[in-house]
Amino acid sequence: MTAIAAAEKMDRQYRFQRHIYDATRTHYLLWRRRLIKELAPPRGGSVVEIACGTGWNLVRAARRYPQARFYGLDISAEMLRTATAAIQKNGLRDRVKLAQGDATNFDLQATFELAGADRIFISYALSMIPDWPSAIESAVRALNPGGALYIVDFGRMERLPHAPRWAFRRFLKHYNVTPRHDLERVAREAAGRHGMQIRFEESRRGYSAYAVLTKD
Numbered sequence: 001m002t003a004i005a006a007a008e009k010m011d012r013q014y015r016f017q018r019h020i021y022d023a024t025r026t027h028y029l030l031w032r033r034r035l036i037k038e039l040a041p042p043r044g045g046s047v048v049e050i051a052c053g054t055g056w057n058l059v060r061a062a063r064r065y066p067q068a069r070f071y072g073l074d075i076s077a078e079m080l081r082t083a084t085a086a087i088q089k090n091g092l093r094d095r096v097k098l099a100q101g102d103a104t105n106f107d108l109q110a111t112f113e114l115a116g117a118d119r120i121f122i123s124y125a126l127s128m129i130p131d132w133p134s135a136i137e138s139a140v141r142a143l144n145p146g147g148a149l150y151i152v153d154f155g156r157m158e159r160l161p162h163a164p165r166w167a168f169r170r171f172l173k174h175y176n177v178t179p180r181h182d183l184e185r186v187a188r189e190a191a192g193r194h195g196m197q198i199r200f201e202e203s204r205r206g207y208s209a210y211a212v213l214t215k216d
């Protein structure tokens, strides 16, 4: 899928949904707050969210780390409209920059005049990006030395009872979401290629997956 086709698809999906996205997602996009808590960027550091959506994470992270600079990239102009409004409403315009871009092929220098990032995170987006391994690879390549990539998404759900798992997977599919069963393997391979440390975890029934890739 081309970037233009992906942008059109996401715009179609979120044109109306973006107005109810935050209110409806808070209860099932788990571990986002945990990710923000663990980001801990260095003083004066840069934090990039790839596929930032409505800016829900960016607003909370920017409030939590007032000494850091934040950047959000998303392919959907519609989602960025909501994110821009959220950043303005929270008085964060000077510290949070937003831009349209493709997670699988982005250039922080050209987009944000940023040579590299100290923290990058991808929250519940790999499950919507067809070429998601390229998004991981692009993020890893954009990290500064000492930087870290944080990922949170749906897990394999293999320890959920059959009926609710089947129903929830159907629900996710309707919204173009495909849990990535080989997320752990792909993340470990990316860490290996780049000589990074990796921590991978799934929640008790496999509902959420969480990975942190750390660069020396």
Ligand SMILES: C[S@@+](CC[C@H](N)C(=O)[O-])C[C@H]1O[C@@H](n2cnc3c(N)ncnc32)[C@H](O)[C@@H]1O
Binding pocket: 006, 010, 025, 029, 032, 050, 051, 052, 053, 054, 056, 057, 073, 074, 075, 076, 079, 101, 102, 103, 104, 122, 123, 124, 125, 128, 129
């Ligand atoms: C489920 S939302 C997650 C938003 C946010 N990260 C969160 O945690 O609430 C997925 C987001 O991924 C974005 N997206 C999908 N494909 C993308 C791509 N190739 N590049 C950048 N963003 C993409 C969508 O536009 C949407 O905003």
